[in-house]
Every structure is written in C-alpha cells, then in structure tokens.
Amino acid sequence: MRNDERIESQINKLEEKYKNSGQDLSSYLDGLLYQKYLTYWDYIHLDTLLSIQVPRTHFPDEEIFIMYHQITELYFKLILHEQKQIVEDRSQDLQYFIEKVNRINSYFKALISSFGIMIKGMEREQFLRYRMALLPASGFQSAQYRMIEIYATPLENLVHHTERESFSDKNSIEELFEQIYWKKGATDLTTGEKTLTLKQFEFRYTPRLLRISNQVKKSTIYHKYLQLPEEHRKNEQLIKSLKEMDVNANVNWPLMHMGSAYRYLAKENKEVDATGGTNWKDFLPPSFQKIIFFPTLYSENELDTWGKQWVDHIFNPAKKR
Numbered sequence: 560m561r562n563d564e565r566i567e568s569q570i571n572k573l574e575e576k577y578k579n580s581g582q583d584l585s586s587y588l589d590g591l592l593y594q595k596y597l598t599y600w601d602y603i604h605l606d607t608l609l610s611i612q613v614p615r616t617h618f619p620d621e622e623i624f625i626m627y628h629q630i631t632e633l634y635f636k637l638i639l640h641e642q643k644q645i646v647e648d649r650s651q652d653l654q655y656f657i658e659k660v661n662r663i664n665s666y667f668k669a670l671i672s673s674f675g676i677m678i679k680g681m682e683r684e685q686f687l688r689y690r691m692a693l694l695p696a697s698g699f700q701s702a703q704y705r706m707i708e709i710y711a712t713p714l715e716n717l718v719h720h721t722e723r724e725s726f727s728d729k730n731s732i733e734e735l736f737e738q739i740y741w742k743k744g745a746t747d748l749t750t751g752e753k754t755l756t757l758k759q760f761e762f763r764y765t766p767r768l769l770r771i772s773n774q775v776k777k778s779t780i781y782h783k784y785l786q787l788p789e790e791h792r793k794n795e796q797l798i799k800s801l802k803e804m805d806v807n808a809n810v811n812w813p814l815m816h817m818g819s820a821y822r823y824l825a826k827e828n829k830e831v832d833a834t835g836g837t838n839w840k841d842f843l844p845p846s847f848q849k850i851i852f853f854p855t856l857y858s859e860n861e862l863d864t865w866g867k868q869w870v871d872h873i874f875n876p877a878k879k880r
C-alpha cells in the first residue's frame with residue numbers, strides 16, 4: 560500500500576471511530592496538531608516521584624529508609640496488580656494462572672534479594688536516632704501488605720494460630736477479621752489494650768480491608784486454585800509456583816525483614832522497643848505466626864516445620880540452612 564493510500568485508510572478508520580461516539584474528527588485532528596510531544600519525564604511523572612522522599616531528621620541514612628519503603632510499596636502494588644487479575648479471571652486457563660503466579664514470584668524475589676539494602680546499607684547509630692522521630696509509625700501499617708494476604712487466602716487462614724482451630728468459613732467476615740493474626744500481635748494480652756499504631760491503622764483502613772475481604776470471600780487465589788478442574792489442580796508446575804509464592808510471602812520475605820529487626824533492635828541484654836509497639840521477637844518469626852496461604856499443598860511434615868530455618872539460623876548458625 561502506498562503512503563498516501565495508507566493515510567487515507569487511517570483517516571477513514573478514525574472518522575468511523577469518532578462518528579460512532581458522536582465526535583467530530585476534524586476537532587480531534589486540531590488537538591493533535593497543537594499537542595506537545597510526550598517526554599519521558601512527564602510520562603512517568605518523574606518530578607513527582609523524586610519529590611516525595613522527605614526526611615523528618617538530618618540523618619542522611621533516613622532517606623535510604625524512606626526510599627526503600629517506597630520501592631517496596633511499588634513492588635507490593637505490582638503483586639496486587641497480578642493478584643487482582645487472578646481473582647477476576649473466569650477463564651480457568653492453566654497457563655494464565657501459572658504465568659501470573661510466576662510474575663508475583665519474580666517481584667517477591669526482587670524484594671527478598673534486595674533486602675540487604677536495609678540490613679547492611681544503613682548505619683545502626685543513625686537508624687536508632689532517626690527512628691525516634693517516626694514514632695508511632697511502623698511498616699506494620701502497610702495496607703498493601705495486608706491486602707496481599709487478603710487476596711491470597713480466605714480469612715480463616717489468617718486468624719491468629721492460637722484461635723485458628725475455633726474459626727472456619729462458617730464465621731462471618733467481620734468475626735474472622737477481628738481475629739486476624741496481626742491484631743493480636745499489637746495488643747497487650749493482659750490488659751487487652753491495642754497499641755496506638757494498631758488503633759490508627761484500624762481507623763484508617765478497616766472499612767477498606769473489610770470491603771475487599773467481602774469482595775473476595777469466594778474468589779481468593781486459593782479459592783481460584785481449588786475451583787480449577789482436577790487435572791489442572793494436579794498440575795505440577797502450578798503447585799510448584801503456588802508453593803513458591805507461599806514460601807516467598809510467608810517465610811523468605813519475613814525472614815529477611817526479621818534480619819533487619821535483629822540487626823538494629825537486638826541487644827545483648829535488653830531489646831530496643833519496636834516503633835509499632837509489638838513484642839517483635841514473638842511477632843515477626845514466620846514459624847510462630849504460621850501463616851500459610853495454600854495449606855492443602857503441603858505434607859504434615861512441611862506444615863510442622865514451616866519457617867523453622869530461622870531457628871537454626873539464630874540458635875545454630877553453624878548448621879547449614
């Protein structure tokens with residue numbers, strides 16, 4: 560096709576498109592004439608992105624702390640982007656499911672392998688000072704982290720392990736949500752008093768988290784897996800990818816994260832308090848919380864030893880992991 564013929568055919572198609580929605584092509588062509596060329600910096604809103612690292616103290620390492628949290632939240636957003644597509648999918652296409660879960664895993668792997676930026680990349684002395692200007696804020700208040708859990712598995716699997724036996728899908732979403740593990744972690748068990756960090760988080764996000772929990776009541780990633788035809792459910796690649804996601808989200812990332820708490824907050828005799836007010840040595844270990852998104856994919860032994868590698872790491876550092 561000659562160039563002028565191609566342009567004529569494109570104009571005809573455009574005319575058709577705009578006519579169908581009651582619009583005038585000529586006005587849109589004027590708009591095209593006057594429009595500025597797109598630039599890289601406008602397209603990705605670079606100036607905005609680089610203007611939101613605002614430290615509260617003069618310690619240079621605080622900027623690393625802010626930026627790495629922001630990077631993590633963007634990866635959380637990528638993970639949620641894939642999770643939502645799985646939850647909304649009606650095709651039950653096996654390859655599609657595997658592809659989405661593999662993407663989630665590649666985002667988690669990037670987060671896990673980069674966590675050294677937090678563990679080794681800041682001076683402890685600076686960290687222990689600037690954190691005092693951040694009270695009572697804590698990564699505990701990451702709503703996207705909570706959403707990743709809610710999209711992945713039914714709420715009964717997120718109930719605190721001491722209560723998990725007593726709750727099931729027969730309970731209402733509101734009842735299950737009240738028993739979610741992280742609420743217990745930030746509550747004084749003797750007085751029943753919630754930490755300020757938790758109270759503020761609940762005030763800001765409870766309606767939204769409940770809305771999402773209700774929306775995915777029967778369509779979390781685990782439900783989507785269980786609803787697949789049997790031959791798909793038995794697919795080895797899918798099972799491998801889902802188990803990898805579970806371990807990335809509930810063991811490997813938490814262990815890297817816990818490494819940073821040990822580096823900055825653990826002392827020989829007395830621990831430094833966490834900014835969120837949890838008893839972090841009991842709250843953070845994956846083997847204590849035992850959050851497992853897809854429990855029927857594991858053997859009894861795998862369930863029993865969930866996240867146990869940290870025990871070896873802390874108490875038997877010589878033993879190979």
Ligand code: HEM
Pocket residue numbers: 627628631632677678697698699700701704741816819820823824833834835836837838839842843
């Ligand atoms: C020096 C680096 C870090 C330290 C020392 C640290 C410490 C802690 C501590 C002690 C807690 C327990 C809650 C509390 O009482 O505050 C916590 C929770 C949490 N932090 Fe961090 N954190 C660090 C970096 C990060 C980063 C980069 C993120 C990324 C968003 C993050 C996300 C979270 C999340 C999601 C929780 C809740 C975990 C759960 O409920 O299982 N943290 N952190």
